[in-house]
Amino acid sequence: MSIPLWLMDAVEERSSLHSPKKLALAYSVLNKTYKDNRATSVASSENDLFWDAYLAARFPATYGAVEKALDEIPQSILAKIQTVLDIGTGTGAAVFAMAQALSQKITFTCLDQEAQSQEIMDFLWQKSPYEDNFAFHWMNCDIQKGLPQSLETYDAVVCSYTLGETNSIQKILEDAWNKTRHIFILIEPGTMPGFSIIKKAREFLCSQGAFIAAPCPHNDPCPMEHGNWCHFSARIPRSSCMRKIKGGELGYEDEKFSYCAFVRESIDCPSARILRHPQIHGGHVSLQLCTKQGIQDCLVSKKNSQYKKARKSSWGDSWDMP
Numbered sequence: 253m254s255i256p257l258w259l260m261d262a263v264e265e266r267s268s269l270h271s272p273k274k275l276a277l278a279y280s281v282l283n284k285t286y287k288d289n290r291a292t293s294v295a296s297s298e299n300d301l302f303w304d305a306y307l308a309a310r311f312p313a314t315y316g317a318v319e320k321a322l323d324e325i326p327q328s329i330l331a332k333i334q335t336v337l338d339i340g341t342g343t344g345a346a347v348f349a350m351a352q353a354l355s356q357k358i359t360f361t362c363l364d365q366e367a368q369s370q371e372i373m374d375f376l377w378q379k380s381p382y383e384d385n386f387a388f389h390w391m392n393c394d395i396q397k398g399l400p401q402s403l404e405t406y407d408a409v410v411c412s413y414t415l416g417e418t419n420s421i422q423k424i425l426e427d428a429w430n431k432t433r434h435i436f437i438l439i440e441p442g443t444m445p446g447f448s449i450i451k452k453a454r455e456f457l458c459s460q461g462a463f464i465a466a467p468c469p470h471n472d473p474c475p476m477e478h479g480n481w482c483h484f485s486a487r488i489p490r491s492s493c494m495r496k497i498k499g500g501e502l503g504y505e506d507e508k509f510s511y512c513a514f515v516r517e518s519i520d521c522p523s524a525r526i527l528r529h530p531q532i533h534g535g536h537v538s539l540q541l542c543t544k545q546g547i548q549d550c551l552v553s554k555k556n557s558q559y560k561k562a563r564k565s566s567w568g569d570s571w572d573m574p
C-alpha cells in the first residue's frame with residue numbers, strides 16, 4: 253500500500269489530540285459494533301473521539317482497500333475520471349486513495365450525514381500537497397432520503413464501507429447508478445454480510461444494464477456457492493500509533509474487503525480472477541480461479557509456459573486462461 257507520508261503524518265497529528273489509551277478504548281467500542289454487525293459505527297458516534305479513533309485505526313485500512321480495487325480497474329476507464337461523487341465519505345479514504353492513484357485533475361463531491369466528516373476532510377485536505385490539481389466539495393446529506401437534487405452526473409461514483417450502515421440499499425444503488433457516467437465502485441468489508449451486499453448489488457445493477465470492470469471475469473450470475481464469499485486482501489503497514497490503539501505487535505495487518513466496479517459500456521474482461529492465495533507446491537502452482545465457466549481449481553505445472561507467472565501471482569490478480 254502506498255499511503256503517502258504527508259497523509260500518514262496528518263492522521264497521526266490528528267490522533268495526537270487524544271491519548272492512545274482513549275483512542276484504544278473508543279476503537280474497541282467501534283470494533284465491537286462492527287463485529288456485532290450493528291449498523292452503528294461512526295455514523296452514530298457524535299463524539300469527536302470516535303471519529304478520530306476511526307481515522308487512526310480504520311482510515312489506513314479502507315484507504316488500502318480502495319487503492320487495491322483501483323489497481324484492478326483498466327487504465328482506459330480510470331483515465332476518463334475528472335469528477336467523482338463519494339457517497340458516505342467519512343474520513344475520506346476513497347477520496348485520498350483516488351487522488352493518489354489518478355494523475356489527472358479531479359473534482360470530488362463528498363456526501364455524508366455527519367459534520368465530523370467535513371471537519372476531518374478539511375483538516376486532511378489542508379495538509380495535502382494538492383493545490384490546484386484536485387478540489388473537493390462536501391455536502392451534508394442523508395443518503396437514505398435520496399441524493400440531493402442539485403447533483404449532476406459524475407465520471408465516477410464511489411461508495412466504500414457505507415451501504416452496510418444503511419437500510420435502503422437498493423434505493424441508494426439506484427441513485428448511485430443514475431449519477432454514474434462511466435464507473436461505479438462499490439466496496440464493503442470482506443465478510444459474509446459485506447459480500448452479500450456486493451452480490452445483491454451485482455445482480456441488481458447487471459439487471460439494469462451495467463457491465464463489470466472488476467473483479468469478475470464475466471457478467472453472468474455470480475458462481476460463488478452459498479456459505480462462501482468472494483473477498484480480497486490489502487496489506488496495510490501499521491504505524492506505532494495503530495499498534496498502540498489495536499494492541500497488536502505486528503508491523504502490518506491484512507484488510508479483507510469485497511468489491512465490484514460497474515461500467516456503462518462492455519469492456520474486455522480478463523478471462524479469470526484468482527480467488528485465494530496461490531499454493532506453491534514442488535512441481536506446480538495451484539490456483540483457485542473464477543472463470544466464465546464457474547469456479548475452477550487450476551494446476552499450473554513446471555512444464556506450463558505460465559508457470560513463472562503463476563509463482564509470482566497473488567490473490568486478487570487477474571489471470572489469462574490459455
Ligand SMILES: C[S@@+](CC[C@H](N)C(=O)[O-])C[C@H]1O[C@@H](n2cnc3c(N)ncnc32)[C@H](O)[C@@H]1O
Nearest residue numbers: 295314340341342345364365394395412413414
Ligand atoms: C464506515 S464509514 C466509511 C467511510 C469511508 N467511505 C471509508 O471508506 O472509510 C461510513 C460512513 O457513511 C456515513 N453514513 C452512514 N449512513 C449514512 C446516511 N444515511 N447518509 C449519509 N451518510 C451516511 C457515515 O457517517 C460514515 O461517515
